[in-house]
Amino acid sequence: MTSIAPAPRRQLMAGSEAIVAAAVEAGCRFFAGYPMTPFTEVLEAFARRLPPVGGVCINAESEIEAVGMAWGALATGARAATGSTGQGLSLMMESFSEIARAELPLVVINMARGQYDYTQATRGGGHGDYRHLVLAPIDVDEAVDLVPLAFDLADRWRNPVQIYGDYLLAHTVQSVAVAPRAFPPLPAKDWAVDGSLGGTGRARNINSLGLVRDLKGIRPQELWTRLQAKWDRMAAEEIRFEAEHTADAELVVVAFGSLAKFARYVVRQLRAEGRAVGYFRPITLWPFPKVELGRAAGGCRRIAVLEQNAGQMVEDVLLSVLGRVETVSIGGISTDNSGFGVGDLLNADEVRRRIEGALP
């Protein structure tokens, strides 16, 4: 017997709308944010979509307050998110690093101004040793897959997860299907505060300092060591990437996010013309698929890194091949006068010109 599930209804939606629809479908019930281009429509969509399902969206008075509110909502065990663009995320950095240490499952929706926040997203600007999973969808279709995954991974690892998008992703209108996704069962959130254990001698405490009930003082050594072991496991287990035509390629083009869609299109075009070109795209910017890229591009003559910034991801590519393969940057700063990261580089002809120029 075969059962055919009804095909999920496809709808024309802008990227930000689709991402929010996917977040609400995934059970997100709290969002706090502060308007900022090109992220603003994410806040607008949450403000529209959360109240009808019993959720809360707060137009916070600052990004710092937005992330603090999400922190509180997460502490109650709710699925909660915040977001902004790179400038706003700069303000949230202190909280990001502490939330990672408090082990709260925050989802951050970053609609960056192009790709110049790669280093910010993957390294963070907060204090201390901490890591966030960073998922970079190539388009709206993939984004509606990665958003529910982000909430699942955040809960599974009790760690922040960031969706890295950009102006193009936020504003491209596409036909997408937002449908419920199935994931393996998650552990119960027995750490979440609801007040119920007050007066029982077992009240809960969520902290980022290494405070342990009934023990004096803070215990940073134990906390940080345990967390580092978790981040090592995440780095090993959560790598995601996409590769095409790398086996016999002489040149492998590495790109991520929106720009990767241009790179993939051009590489497929060149392949059809018989050129030995391959394509590699990290879907997780952290953990970066270092071993996988080293393996995929290990036999090629040159790696060309296409990114829309002065050269940030290229550092991760260099760490992946450790000098074994010549690596060149073929991207660069590219923006219009809005500063929102919509530049001449987002053009298939221009991308083709740069990839052809890098052929060995």
Next chain:
Amino acid sequence: MTAADKRSLPVLDIAAPPSQAAHLVGDFRPELLRSSEHDLCPGCGEPVAMRLALEVVQELGCAQRAICSVGIGCYTNFTLTMDVDSVQCLHGRAPSVATGIKRMRPESLCFTLQGDGDMVNEGLQEVVHAAARGERITCIMLNNGVFGETGGHMTATTVLGQRTKSSLEGRDAGYHGHPILIADLLAPLGGAAYVARGSVYNAAAITATKRMLRHAFQAQLDGRGFSFVEILTMCPTGWFIPVEQGPQYLHEVLGAVHGVGVLRDGDQLRTTRELLAEPRKGSR
């Protein structure tokens, strides 16, 4: 046996000594405190204030629905022993965290525990916005006019003339600026239901402060809006004075600027200036 001999008689029969030492002090800790031990300095006023908050939570029957958002300061230590669900926040950010908690768990009794450095220096806008929004939370600020945890540095509530490690000759208006009377800032805001300033410098003040906390929590439970209680606490270490002078210094130096009383209760508004103009009760 003479009267003098009787007076010198031991209370216990030395021929049959007891198996253990007599308990001279009973266990008077509030039910919501797992241990009365703490690492704070002798003469600190914060444990008194903490005790009041926990007693009121218990007396209101809210022990099983209270959630405390704790800032960063000496009082952060209480999260280790208080038997109330708690979330440790970043310096200054507790009102926003409490907002997220309350919005997701409206049935809970949500309160913050912050110091003057935490709330008025680092997190001023957080508490102002939370009050203006009328969040159904209660913010408790322990005001000792110094950064106690770092060892006695000037905060935004340090009074003029007060000597700290970063205002060595005393706070000077021209050089260091003026203290902020946070309760006066919050009281007129649309979302504020109850705003008061108490003190723990003597028993009468402690009793009055406990009453303020009860009113503040009740305002939250009734859904009337944001409530705030500032509590003046001793910090002899941060003030560089002998422990026994702490209460008097608190009353005469800090209390002379941060006047004690209710600044907002429903539509009734009063300023600190008006409170200070009234004859002071309980003065020595």
